[in-house]
Amino acid sequence: xxxxxxxxxxxxxxxxxxxxxxxxxxxxxxxxxxxxxxxxxxxxxxxxxxxxxxxxxxxxxxxxxxxxxxxxxxxxxxxxxxxxxxxxxxxxxxxxxxxxxxxxxxxxxxxxxxxxxxxxxxxxxxxxxxxxxxxxxxxxxxxxxxxxxxxxxxxxxxxxxxxxxxxxxxxxxxxxxxxxxxxxxxxxxxxxxxxxxxxxxxxxxxxxxxxxxxxxxxxxxxxxxxxxxxxxxxxxxxxxxxxxxxxxxxxxxxxxxxxxxxxxxxxxxxxxxxxxxxxxxxxxxxxxxxxxxxxxxxxxxxxxxxxxxxxxxxxxxxxxxxxxxxxxxxxxxxxxxxxxxxxxxxxxxxxxxxxxxxxxxxxxxxxxxxxxxxxxxxxxxxxxxxxxxxxxxxxxxxxxxxxxxxxxxxxxxxxxxxxxxxxxxxxxxxxxxxxxxxxxxxxxxxxxxxxxxxxxxxxxxxxxxxxxxxxxxxxxxxxxxxxxxxx
Amino acid sequence: xxxxxxxxxxxxxxxxxxxxxxxxxxxxxxxxxxxxxxxxxxxxxxxxxxxxxxxxxxxxxxxxxxxxxxxxxxxxxxxxxxxxxxxxxxxxxxxxxxxxxxxxxxxxxxxxxxxxxxxxxxxxxxxxxxxxxxxxxxxxxxxxxxxxxxxxxxxxxxxxxxxxxxxxxxxxxxxxxxxxxxxxxxxxxxxxxxxxxxxxxxxxxxxx
Ligand code: SF4
Numbered sequence: 238x239x240x241x242x243x244x245x246x247x248x249x250x251x252x253x254x255x256x257x258x259x260x261x262x263x264x265x266x267x268x269x270x271x272x273x274x275x276x277x278x279x280x281x282x283x284x285x286x287x288x289x290x291x292x293x294x295x296x297x298x299x300x301x302x303x304x305x306x307x308x309x310x311x312x313x314x315x316x317x318x319x320x321x322x323x324x325x326x327x328x329x330x331x332x333x334x335x336x337x338x339x340x341x342x343x344x345x346x347x348x349x350x351x352x353x354x355x356x357x358x359x360x361x362x363x364x365x366x367x368x369x370x371x372x373x374x375x376x377x378x379x380x381x382x383x384x385x386x387x388x389x390x391x392x393x394x395x396x397x398x399x400x401x402x403x404x405x406x407x408x409x410x411x412x413x414x415x416x417x418x419x420x421x422x423x424x425x426x427x428x429x430x431x432x433x434x435x436x437x438x439x440x441x442x443x444x445x446x447x448x449x450x451x452x453x454x455x456x457x458x459x460x461x462x463x464x465x466x467x468x469x470x471x472x473x474x475x476x477x478x479x480x481x482x483x484x485x486x487x488x489x490x491x492x493x494x495x496x497x498x499x500x501x502x503x504x505x506x507x508x509x510x511x512x513x514x515x516x517x518x519x520x521x522x523x524x525x526x527x528x529x530x531x532x533x534x535x536x537x538x539x540x541x542x543x544x545x546x547x548x549x550x551x552x553x554x555x556x557x558x559x560x561x562x563x564x565x566x567x568x569x570x571x572x573x574x575x576x577x578x579x580x581x582x583x584x585x586x587x588x589x590x591x592x593x594x595x596x597x598x599x600x601x602x603x604x605x606x607x608x609x610x611x612x613x614x615x616x617x618x619x620x621x622x623x624x625x626x627x628x629x630x631x632x633x634x635x636x637x638x639x640x641x642x643x644x645x646x647x648x649x650x651x652x653x654x655x656x657x658x659x660x661x662x663x664x665x666x667x668x669x670x671x672x673x674x675x676x677x678x679x680x681x682x683x684x685x686x687x688x689x690x691x692x693x694x695x696x697x698x699x700x701x702x703x704x705x706x707x708x709x710x711x712x713x714x715x716x717x718x719x720x721x722x723x724x
Numbered sequence: 725x726x727x728x729x730x731x732x733x734x735x736x737x738x739x740x741x742x743x744x745x746x747x748x749x750x751x752x753x754x755x756x757x758x759x760x761x762x763x764x765x766x767x768x769x770x771x772x773x774x775x776x777x778x779x780x781x782x783x784x785x786x787x788x789x790x791x792x793x794x795x796x797x798x799x800x801x802x803x804x805x806x807x808x809x810x811x812x813x814x815x816x817x818x819x820x821x822x823x824x825x826x827x828x829x830x831x832x833x834x835x836x837x838x839x840x841x842x843x844x845x846x847x848x849x850x851x852x853x854x855x856x857x858x859x860x861x862x863x864x865x866x867x868x869x870x871x872x873x874x875x876x877x878x879x880x881x882x883x884x885x886x887x888x889x890x891x892x893x894x895x896x897x898x899x900x901x902x903x904x905x906x907x908x909x910x911x912x913x914x915x916x917x918x919x920x921x922x923x924x925x926x927x928x929x930x931x932x
Contacts, residue, residue: 287753295749301748302746306745308735321893327726327728327731329727329731333727430913433905436916437917444823445824469903469904469905470903470916471916471919474857475917478861479858496883497883497884500751504878514770514842515898517900518897518898518900520857520895529857529895530858540734544731544735544737544738
């Protein structure tokens with residue numbers, strides 16, 4: 238596959254291109270508003286019988302506790318996984334992780350693997366590394382399949398092919414399936430059910446013969462040595478169950494301390510992610526189960542910048558992320574520019590903070606531009622099931638970007654403005670801080686001019702109402718005609 | 725230095741400022757409901773699964789009705805013999821059926837470990853009456869028996885009950901409706917790779 242994010246233009250340039258793509262904007266607007274509505278209804282439902290905010294506090298709490306005791310948790314996880322018959326590997330970076338996976342696959346003399354949940358494997362560029370070792374990696378999520386067959390890049394955590402409409406999917410299937418396996422039926426229509434059935438047939442052939450499966454994991458339980466994959470389609474179950482050998486690449490931040498810690502997370506994730514009470518399938522496995530599933534199980538524990546993020550006292554909370562994508566769906570910037578503009582497998586508000594945390598500042602311009610890919614409206618923090626205060630981290634990072642470029646053109650006063658704003662923000666964590674902050678943020682952004690992401694669009698006049706209030710009133714700009722109705 | 729020691733060292737250095745790890749606040753419980761089984765039935769049906777209620781005596785007939793006409797079905801070893809089902813269409817899994825052979829079978833019938841009312845979820849812990857994971861994955865119809873007394877209110881009740889199976893090293897499969905995707909223009913489509921038909925048979929407890 239030729240798809241790669243390396244060398245992407247920095248955010249403002251990429252965003253301008255995306256803004257001109259009406260298909261993408263339309264699909265994203267439709268998708269994000271649909272998921273937003275479903276999620277909001279479920280949050281209301283929870284609040285009728287319990288407390289969503291208390292659930293968020295519990296979810297944030299278990300992730301935070303695990304991160305702050307990460308060394309203990311990782312040692313315990315290694316011990317329990319090993320006791321359960323799994324083989325544990327450690328990988329400092331992407332290259333090392335890819336090498337481990339390729340070595341295991343090669344030792345079984347396979348020329349293909351089936352894959353599920355590939356965000357982390359996309360992060361490390363595993364498909365390309367396996368291809369270089371002569372091994373084809375078949376993506377099995379429907380959306381990933383569309384992306385892979387279209388020789389494309391994912392644009393959304395949850396719906397990676399959101400930038401493709403049904404007619405394009407049909408065209409991609411007709412053109413590309415036959416080049417890599419079972420062809421799409423000649424009479425393929427663009428009905429989603431028909432397209433899904435074609436994917437079922439195409440991939441089933443690969444599942445039934447696959448000898449090696451590759452997965453990520455949503456959670457890893459230190460206490461019991463258990464990995465968890467949360468999914469919808471059943472391709473995860475296929476990859477985790479049918480092959481003889483399973484290799485799971487797991488970021489070290491995925492660990493939770495106890496089995497019971499899964500409770501709040503399994504209640505938060507599907508509601509925040511797909512807007513369902515529960516996703517269709519969740520699989521848990523603890524190493525090798527005799528007579529059931531893969532009899533050789535590998536777990537690759539991956540750093541690749543996570544310890545760098547962990548060292549950042551403001552930013553480390555980003556490692557709590559459970560990749561639900563709720564922050565993408567509420568983000569006005571994401572909705573208008575799409576996932577590709579972020580130049581990373583992690584797009585949207587979380588990507589804007591996570592990518593610089595993983596890579597560091599002052600390394601490349603694309604990454605340094607990301608903390609500016611936000612209007613600081615605060616909607617992402619409100620939506621986040623594990624209460625990651627993305628706006629505060631963004632503000633802190635803008636100061637760090639400025640520090641990293643200290644010798645260049647940015648005047649010192651802007652650094653001070655951001656640092657001051659970060660302090661103000663950290664004291665205003667609850668609802669409403671977004672309103673207050675927007676004025677500060679925009680004011681600073683206007684003065685920063687050249688470096689701010691806002692240079693890719695026309696800078697708005699000083700707001701009469703806050704961005705957040707405008708967003709609510711106009712349903713995110715889709716209904717600009719709505720009068721301000723006396724507010 | 726090994727990758728392991730280097731990563732653990734980096735973790736230690738990164739957290740040098742941390743003096744104490746705050747305990748996570750307890751997760752809230754949802755308020756109780758009078759009819760847990762009724763809530764389960766409603767929530768499972770929300771996923772467009774078929775839900776049937778029966779009694780122990782009515783179970784064999786309910787299972788036959790749940791299968792498509794003439795369908796073949798695989799049955800886990802721990803369940804065979806207790807169902808009152810026999811005939812040429814039924815195969816007891818001996819652990820040797822390959823995935824390709826399972827692909828030729830129309831349906832699977834299993835018991836379950838826990839039902840979760842709030843989320844409409846069935847959990848399999850793959851005990852002998854549920855069988856190894858592949859048999860509930862490859863056939864296109866899954867008929868799953870849930871006893872009314874196995875149904876709990878919410879996720880924390882289920883995780884507490886499942887703890888012993890996990891500590892015993894058993895895998896779990898949580899099932900909430902048939903396989904589904906919304907990957908094409910967010911249209912929900914039932915059935916991609918898992919069973920496209922899910923029939924949940926609730927067996928009432930004898931005392932009603
Ligand atoms: S940052 Fe929060 S809202 Fe965004 S993907 Fe991660 S967990 Fe979800």
